[in-house]
Amino acid sequence: MTINASSIFKDVEKIRKTAPLVHNITNYVVMNTTANALLAIGASPVMAHALPEVEEMTGIAGALVINIGTLSDAWIEAMFKAAKKAAQRKIPIIIDPVGVGATQYRTRTARQLIQATPPSIIRGNGSEIMALCQQDQKTKGVDSTSASDQAVDAAKALAREYGCVVCITGKIDYIVSQETLLQVKNGHAMMPYVTGLGCTATALCGAFAAVNPEVDKAAAHAMAVMGIAGEMAARTAQGPGSLQVNFIDSLYQLSQTHIKEFFKA
DSSP states (O other): OOOOHHHHHHHHHHHHHHOOEEEEEOOTTTHHHHHHHHHHHTOEEEEOOOTTTHHHHHTTOSEEEEEOSSOOHHHHHHHHHHHHHHHHHTOOEEEEOTTBTTBHHHHHHHHHHHHHSOOSEEEEEHHHHHHHHOTTOOOBTTBOSSOGGGGHHHHHHHHHHHSOEEEEESSSEEEEOSSOEEEEOOOOTTGGGSTTHHHHHHHHHHHHHHHOSOHHHHHHHHHHHHHHHHHHHHTTOSSHHHHHHHHHHHHHHOOHHHHHHHOOO
């Protein structure tokens, strides 16, 4: 299976036409960035984690994104409730195991979430994906200590065990399913210096999975758009601050011409 500029932009057009509601249970650090990114690409974001409403909100969403960046016991309970509801409705579930491997609490939480309700997509950096499989794998807080290519075998194991797509982001993004291995080579070296862009990649996976039932393609398209927007943003950025602003503008301005110019696979 391959992806190309035409297939990527077809999904962008679907998002802009249908504005799928993406329910995010995400962390305090990235809420504004991910909401703006979803709006810029054409989706409709909602950030809702209160126990009395998470099931109801998931009941009207097109996708559920769970991000464990700033954990608390109440939020964890909300994540389990929302995931169960999403599974009942058969809408995509995307899990971002932020910082797995840094502490036992978040490592245990991520594994229990995935085991209780296997997601459609797991999106993480190399260390996080490896830590989901390996008891002794460590991360540097929320930063990766392993390159994306080092995590491919772990991603294959997760894909087999849970029947999901695993998206490893890094210098090269790898999208792994039981049947396929895709690569996306877009992005810019300044992007890791902007807090929350990894979490934004996860949120975009939710938007693309909401409009494309081929989940591996949806994840690959999301990563391509993420990387292309980063490259477009970097052309005039003075540093990470202006890159972040330019990135949102680039998502909003993204055209098929841009994708054809920048896409690398």
